[in-house]
Amino acid sequence: MDQKISLVENVIKSRLESDVNLIHEMVNHHLNSGGKRIRALLTLGCSNLCKYLNGSRDINLAACVELIHSATLLHDDVIDMSSIRRGKKTANKIWGNQSSILVGDYLLSRCFEIMVEDDDHEILKLLSSTSSEIAQGEVLQLQHKGEVDMLEEIYLKIINSKTAALFAAATKVGAIIANKSKKEKDALESYGKNLGMAFQIADDALDYLSTKNIFGKEIGKDFYEGKTTLPLIIIFQRGNTEERNFLIEIFKKKGKKRR
Amino acid sequence: MDQKISLVENVIKSRLESDVNLIHEMVNHHLNSGGKRIRALLTLGCSNLCKYLNGSRDINLAACVELIHSATLLHDDVIDMSSIRRGKKTANKIWGNQSSILVGDYLLSRCFEIMVEDDDHEILKLLSSTSSEIAQGEVLQLQHKGEVDMLEEIYLKIINSKTAALFAAATKVGAIIANKSKKEKDALESYGKNLGMAFQIADDALDYLSTKNIFGKEIGKDFYEGKTTLPLIIIFQRGNTEERNFLIEIFKKKGKKRR
Numbered sequence: 001m002d003q004k005i006s007l008v009e010n011v012i013k014s015r016l017e018s019d020v021n022l023i024h025e026m027v028n029h030h031l032n033s034g035g036k037r038i039r040a041l042l043t044l045g046c047s048n049l050c051k052y053l054n055g056s057r058d059i060n061l062a063a064c065v066e067l068i069h070s071a072t073l074l075h076d077d078v079i080d081m082s083s084i085r086r087g088k089k090t091a092n093k094i095w096g097n098q099s100s101i102l103v104g105d106y107l108l109s110r111c112f113e114i115m116v117e118d119d120d121h122e123i124l125k126l127l128s129s130t131s132s133e134i135a136q137g138e139v140l141q142l143q144h145k146g147e148v149d150m151l152e153e154i155y156l157k158i159i160n161s162k163t164a165a166l167f168a169a170a171t172k173v174g175a176i177i178a179n180k181s182k183k184e185k186d187a188l189e190s191y192g193k194n195l196g197m198a199f200q201i202a203d204d205a206l207d208y209l210s211t212k213n214i215f216g217k218e219i220g221k222d223f224y225e226g227k228t229t230l231p232l233i234i235i236f237q238r239g240n241t242e243e244r245n246f247l248i249e250i251f252k253k254k255g256k257k258r259r
Numbered sequence: 260m261d262q263k264i265s266l267v268e269n270v271i272k273s274r275l276e277s278d279v280n281l282i283h284e285m286v287n288h289h290l291n292s293g294g295k296r297i298r299a300l301l302t303l304g305c306s307n308l309c310k311y312l313n314g315s316r317d318i319n320l321a322a323c324v325e326l327i328h329s330a331t332l333l334h335d336d337v338i339d340m341s342s343i344r345r346g347k348k349t350a351n352k353i354w355g356n357q358s359s360i361l362v363g364d365y366l367l368s369r370c371f372e373i374m375v376e377d378d379d380h381e382i383l384k385l386l387s388s389t390s391s392e393i394a395q396g397e398v399l400q401l402q403h404k405g406e407v408d409m410l411e412e413i414y415l416k417i418i419n420s421k422t423a424a425l426f427a428a429a430t431k432v433g434a435i436i437a438n439k440s441k442k443e444k445d446a447l448e449s450y451g452k453n454l455g456m457a458f459q460i461a462d463d464a465l466d467y468l469s470t471k472n473i474f475g476k477e478i479g480k481d482f483y484e485g486k487t488t489l490p491l492i493i494i495f496q497r498g499n500t501e502e503r504n505f506l507i508e509i510f511k512k513k514g515k516k517r518r
Contacts, residue, residue: 020395022402075364079357098338101360102397105334105367109391112371116383124375124383132368136279138361143281 001044004059008040011063015110026091026103030070033086038199039170040066046174046188057177060118065170067111068131072138072162074104079142080225087216122176130169137161146226148251149244152233159200160193167196204229226251260303263318267299270322274369285350285362289329292345297458298429299325305433305447316436319377324429326370327390331397331421333363338401339484346475381435389428396420405485407510408503411492418459419452426455463488485510 009031016027040062047058074091076082078100083093092100108131115124141158144150171192175185206215207222208231222229236244268290275286299321306317333350335341337359342352351359367390374383400417403409430451434444465474466481467490481488495503 018395018398020399020402023395023398071364075360079360097356098401099398101334101338102394102401105330105363106391106394106398108364108367109387109394112387113384113391116380116387119380121375121378125372128368128371128375132365132372135361135365135368136277136282139277139282139358139365140279142357142361143279 001041001048004044004062005037005040007056007059008037008044008062008066011059011114012067015063015114016107018106022095022099023103023106026095026099029091029094030074033088035066035070035086037066039069039166042167042170042192042195043173046171046192047177048174050175050178050180050184050188052174052178055177057118057120058174060114061123061173061177062170064111064114064118064127065166065173067107067114068127068134069166071104071107071111072134074100074107076138078104079138080221080227082217082221084212085217087213120176123173126169126172126176130165133161133165137163137165141227144228146251147228148226148232148247149236150228150233152230152237155228155230155233156197159197159204163200164193164196167199168192171195201230205231207231260300260307263303263321264296264299266315266318267296267303267321267325270318270373271326274322274373275366277365281354281358282362282365285354285358288350288353289333292347294325294329294345296325298328298425301426301429301451301454302432305430305451306436307433309434309437309439309443309447311433311437314436316377316379317433319373320382320432320436321429323370323373323377323386324425324432326366326373327386327393327425330363330366330370331393333359333366335397337363338397339480339486341476341480343471344476346472379435382432385428385431385435389424392420392424396422396424400486403487405510406487407485407491407506408495409487409492411489411496414487414489414492415456418456418463422459423452423455426458427451430454460489464490466490 013027013031016023018024018027043062043065044058052058073085077085077090078092078097081092082090084090090100091103112128115127137158137160140154141162144154144158168189169192172185172189175188204222207217207219207229210219212219221227223232232247236247239247272286272290275282277283277286302321302324303317311317332344336344336349337351337356340351341349343349349359350362371387374386396417396419399413400421403413403417427448428451431444431448434447463481466476466478466488469478471478480486482491491506495506498506
């Protein structure tokens with residue numbers, strides 16, 4: 001799998017090549033930032049599980065899935081004004097928000113080019129609708145920013161769209177390229193979706209529980225930014241009136257809507 | 260043509276439908292902002308010229324071309340910190356930069372969904388590569404921000420990518436869906452490209468020559484932002500040393516690189 005992942009990175013590197021210097025620099029920074037490549041691994045793993053053997057579609061599509069994620073990260077870091085990710089300075093911190101917005105657009109467009117070359121209608125449909133699902137989840141999250149009493153239902157809807165949809169697509173792709181039955185495709189899609197939900201819930205909990213060194217990101221950022229996630233929702237559900245009012249007051253001060 | 264354009268607007272409106280309120284509001288604002296829909300008109304006009312008669316692919320693809328443009332505009336206005344466009348408040352001015360970034364992503368993703376449904380490999384290839392060409396042009400422009408002595412060659416490269424490429428795609432699409440020969444496709448592509456270059460040069464000149472009421476945007480913004488366009492390049496080429504130094508000094512103060 002290690003060998004396959006480095007092939008995915010080669011695809012990303014070669015397909016993002018541009019004679020625009022700034023793109024070149026930012027792409028290199030991104031590739032060297034040491035992401036876990038979980039989504040790409042899911043596509044590779046599920047392709048392998050489904051016995052996809054001949055060809056390099058698993059590599060190319062793992063690269064696509066990873067690129068959709070990378071494009072989202074670049075924009076997310078601008079939106080959240082993040083300065084650190086994976087223990088390193090974020091692109092927006094180094095090159096500014098403007099560059100991150102445009103290079104994010106570039107990544108997404110390049111990703112569509114790779115998908116179009118792969119030329120499978122089912123996958124094109126899946127990944128393009130996943131991409132718009134992610135954007136909707138991100139907007140929904142923004143719309144509810146600063147809402148300390150956000151419903152758990154809304155939280156689940158947000159993480160389903162912004163995270164689980166791409167995990168589900170990443171796993172389903174493996175079954176599609178191996179020409180598996182609908183039942184098998186659905187099974188892998190469901191596995192990816194549940195894994196994605198669990199992943200995001202854990203990630204949101206780590207924002208309260210971890211340390212900067214281990215997490216690679218600033219701790220407590222969600223709370224200070226007025227981004228309501230499951231830990232806060234549960235605290236709010238279980239709190240008494242006094243505790244709730246205390247949280248509401250803090251959110252009023254710290255989490256002013258900055259749409 | 261008026262009837263066709265309103266069909267294009269219907270497609271855009273129905274395809275951007277989302278149960279996320281903020282998206283709904285921003286899309287409506289965008290649709291009511293009274294753009295000229297030049298790119299959509301080019302696709303419709305060229306489809307008509309090539310005698311594409313049966314079907315609604317001209318409508319759907321005109322919507323795609325317009326959506327690529329709209330997504331770019333939303334991000335451009337964040338990058339340029341614009342507060343007025345087409346005589347109205349920009350989305351980023353009303354809903355903030357974060358919303359504009361995310362809804363721009365949403366528009367682009369939805370546009371890919373429509374293209375995928377249209378299901379024509381040649382058009383998918385054309386429009387996805389156009390989209391990455393635009394992003395590269397935008398990054399190149401950013402990279403050269405604050406450069407008062409920018410080469411005319413770089414300027415032409417920038418506007419070719421950020422503007423002319425989409426005009427060329429818009430016109431070529433008409434020939435593709437009407438199954439015209441390569442020669443005819445190339446001819447319409449070339450027409451679109453030249454029209455796009457002329458359009459951007461005129462637009463850049465209007466930033467120096469027009470009035471806010473007629474132009475619908477703030478005047479002199481390029482200069483004050485350190486964005487070098489053809490009028491400034493020519494002034495610089497023709498200026499004597501004293502005049503050039505004067506411009507360099509102003510750019511140092513006003514046009515600080517804000518990448």
